[in-house]
Each structure stands twice: as structure tokens, then as C-alpha cells.
Amino acid sequence: MWMKTVFWGPLLFVLVATTMAVEYGARSHNSGPWSWCDPATGYKVSALTGCRAMVKLQCVGSQVPEAVLRDCCQQLADINNEWCRCGDLSSMLRSVYQELGVREGKEVLPGCRKEVMKLTAASVPEVCKVPIPNPSGDGAGVCYWAAYPDV
Numbered sequence: 001m002w003m004k005t006v007f008w009g010p011l012l013f014v015l016v017a018t019t020m021a022v023e024y025g026a027r028s029h030n031s032g033p034w035s036w037c038d039p040a041t042g043y044k045v046s047a048l049t050g051c052r053a054m055v056k057l058q059c060v061g062s063q064v065p066e067a068v069l070r071d072c073c074q075q076l077a078d079i080n081n082e083w084c085r086c087g088d089l090s091s092m093l094r095s096v097y098q099e100l101g102v103r104e105g106k107e108v109l110p111g112c113r114k115e116v117m118k119l120t121a122a123s124v125p126e127v128c129k130v131p132i133p134n135p136s137g138d139g140a141g142v143c144y145w146a147a148y149p150d151v
Helices: 002-024 033-037 049-059 066-077 082-100 114-122 124-128
Strands: 107-109
Touching: 033 082, 049 066, 049 082, 049 107, 049 114, 049 124, 066 082, 066 124, 082 107, 082 114, 082 124, 107 114, 114 124
Parallel strands: none
Antiparallel strands: none
């Protein structure tokens, strides 16, 4: 019985992986549903000004006014392609870093480290209950780039 599992398990994995690669165009670095979010193709990145304010306030431990939260959530929900929401949040975060002249491991604002701001921004879809694609399937609404150091 275990021989069948040893044989069929990897075979099934290869079959599923191949199907997914064909579906999402694994040979191209810019294919799949997320490719529609590329500014080079004419996509306009949302400024997410409400989210910008919310993330700054949350990061320093301040109370976020209901109007700011509502604006952020509405701006995020207004991005029609859910595949673009995390990308737009990442762009917003990079612009905050650039505006404030932030370097790795430094405070973005007094009392707010860069890593904390990144995690705060990545969790905005969960806070707003706005759907984003989640390839891991674990149900978390946190942007995938939160796990990477270069954002």
C-alpha cells in the first residue's frame, strides 16, 4: 500500500503543479491575474491616502479616527481587481518610506519602526475585511509581502 502512495503522491503533485504553471504562465515573470496590476500596462496605482494616514497612526499607537478607517477601507475596496490591492499597499508603503527618508531597521516615525509599519500595512485588508487572493489558503487576509525583507 505504501508503494502506491510513494508513487501516486509525487505524480499527483507534478500533475497539479504543471496545471497551475500552465494556468498562470510560469514561464513569464509577469503573467497571471497579478499582471493586470503592472503600471507598465497602464494600470493606475491607487494612492490610498486614507490607508497611509491609518497606518501611520496605528504604527505610533495612536487612536485611528473612524472616518480615517472608513476612508482607508473604502479606498482599498474601490480597487476592483483584488489581485492589485496588496501591490497598491506596498507602493503606498514605499512612498511613505521615501517621503520620510527611511532606511532598513530605522524608525519611520518616533516610536514606530519600519518592520512594525510594514506589518501594519500588510494587515490592512484583514482590518478592513476586504478580500485579497491568498494562495496559501489559510484564510488570513494579510498581504504576502509582509514576510519579505525588501518591502
